[in-house]
Amino acid sequence: MTCDDQTCYRALVARDVRFDGLFFVGVTTTGIYCRPVCTARTPGRDRCRFFANAALAERNGFRPCLRCRPELAPGHAPIDAVANLARHAAARIEAGALNDGGIEQLAAEMHVSSRQLRRAVTQEFGVSPVELAQTNRLLLAKRLLVESNLPLIDVAHASGFASVRRFNALFRQHYGLVPSRVRSARRSATGGEHLKLTLTYRPPLAWPELLRFLAGRATAGIEAVVGDSYLRTVAVGDARGWLRVEPVPGKHALFVELATSLAPVLPRVLSRLRHVFDLSARPDVIDSHLAADKRLAEFVERAPGLRVPGAFCGFELGVRAILGQQVSVAAATTLAGRLAQKFGDPVETPFPQLTRVTPTPSRLAAAPLSEMTRLGILQSRAECIRELARAMAGGMIALEPGAAPEPVIERLLAIRGIGDWTASYMALRALRWPDAFPAGDLGLIRAVGAKSPAALREMAETWRPWRAYAAMHFWNSSVVPARSDHANERVLSAVAQSDRKPAPRLRRRRADGPVHVRPQRGTGAGTNMASR
Numbered sequence: 001m002t003c004d005d006q007t008c009y010r011a012l013v014a015r016d017v018r019f020d021g022l023f024f025v026g027v028t029t030t031g032i033y034c035r036p037v038c039t040a041r042t043p044g045r046d047r048c049r050f051f052a053n054a055a056l057a058e059r060n061g062f063r064p065c066l067r068c069r070p071e072l073a074p075g076h077a078p079i080d081a082v083a084n085l086a087r088h089a090a091a092r093i094e095a096g097a098l099n100d101g102g103i104e105q106l107a108a109e110m111h112v113s114s115r116q117l118r119r120a121v122t123q124e125f126g127v128s129p130v131e132l133a134q135t136n137r138l139l140l141a142k143r144l145l146v147e148s149n150l151p152l153i154d155v156a157h158a159s160g161f162a163s164v165r166r167f168n169a170l171f172r173q174h175y176g177l178v179p180s181r182v183r184s185a186r187r188s189a190t191g192g193e194h195l196k197l198t199l200t201y202r203p204p205l206a207w208p209e210l211l212r213f214l215a216g217r218a219t220a221g222i223e224a225v226v227g228d229s230y231l232r233t234v235a236v237g238d239a240r241g242w243l244r245v246e247p248v249p250g251k252h253a254l255f256v257e258l259a260t261s262l263a264p265v266l267p268r269v270l271s272r273l274r275h276v277f278d279l280s281a282r283p284d285v286i287d288s289h290l291a292a293d294k295r296l297a298e299f300v301e302r303a304p305g306l307r308v309p310g311a312f313c314g315f316e317l318g319v320r321a322i323l324g325q326q327v328s329v330a331a332a333t334t335l336a337g338r339l340a341q342k343f344g345d346p347v348e349t350p351f352p353q354l355t356r357v358t359p360t361p362s363r364l365a366a367a368p369l370s371e372m373t374r375l376g377i378l379q380s381r382a383e384c385i386r387e388l389a390r391a392m393a394g395g396m397i398a399l400e401p402g403a404a405p406e407p408v409i410e411r412l413l414a415i416r417g418i419g420d421w422t423a424s425y426m427a428l429r430a431l432r433w434p435d436a437f438p439a440g441d442l443g444l445i446r447a448v449g450a451k452s453p454a455a456l457r458e459m460a461e462t463w464r465p466w467r468a469y470a471a472m473h474f475w476n477s478s479v480v481p482a483r484s485d486h487a488n489e490r491v492l493s494a495v496a497q498s499d500r501k502p503a504p505r506l507r508r509r510r511a512d513g514p515v516h517v518r519p520q521r522g523t524g525a526g527t528n529m530a531s532r
């Protein structure tokens, strides 16, 4: 990935962990070089020199920072593999990997030995994987005591403790507090049999826009937007349930209500929700950078804190992206609903809208193509979905946040029927790569006023490293200038027609890439459903 000085400096100011290992910064006044995530004070732009790797920085006379330890940055060199491994292990541990299974199992899933895993985590974080897991458990337990109505025994289990006794002992030892005292110190629980928690974020948050985006793509039976709330069913591990999310008035937080059946997988569910609503973003930094472009300034002003919605389930999003090839958002939503009805297991919820959990990769990997085509899914798309399902069921592809995007995109592109647009869209929403950019998206090309994907890509250079956010702004905007001089006239006129309808703004948002300027490989060059 290329990273010019401006891009690097923006990432440095944001201390964006997603750019860790992609560049290093040498500070001319101190002669020290750092990772972009270094906690030292950010130097002024004129004191920074950027290097693609540590060796280059050293050749230019810079010494490694003792605080951020450039040697630990993830990247491509063999030594960096250790930090990369540690980072991914930490993400899985935070999502509860060591609560559900042991270190041996986690190591096996990550294709390393448990010894390698232990060593990598210790080297990167200075604590063992078990200690890391324990800190996560204690912090979650503390939150549950303060925020939820769960009885102590359930708090212990939901946080990942094997027993209440162990929970009590560790809590006292680490925080000097008795769990029951923490509970009684707060106002008495308001009752109710569901789990209730809050998730915080950095303001502003463009909630209505976020909700509208999700509403337009809500798969019937699995998701729904009702009033100001987002609802969905959940299937994580063996746990089945539902959740509801809405903003907390007057606070920079979202209120989350969950079925108590999800308590055993709570860390995983919460970590996924943070991705769905992009709660760890730095809107201050991202907005001010994007607003510097006059094409985006107006959009940023209208929707400050616009987020890039992530995927609750990578496979669900992947299937959805394939279904969205060359059809409207509404058509893709209809097909996804039929697929859920046919292949998703039924689930009990208090909401009439929520009836099914999302179909699993193994279910769709084994599904006869005829059962999918009968739902109105094109043969080529059904084959593509099955290929993706097989790759994911077999562990060849993981559509998880935090994974390095390049190798995943490479593997996705090897699947017949997945082209640049589909892979970029998956990277944008499922891998949560902030610089992902589907340059072949016709909605974007028209909104920006570019002549071709290549021209759009060039214009988008200045939006790095947050091109995904720029794309969201254009999709979100209702201002779509009409163009008629495009190469693919047939497609354009079809879209222009649908845009002329006095439809609500949602109709025009085409984040699922309804129409491609260039047909996807293997999907039949002449196929273009949008022109119907």
Ligand SMILES: [Zn+2]
Residues within 6 Å of the ligand: 033, 034, 035, 038, 039, 040, 065, 066, 067, 068, 069
């Ligand atoms: Zn440093």
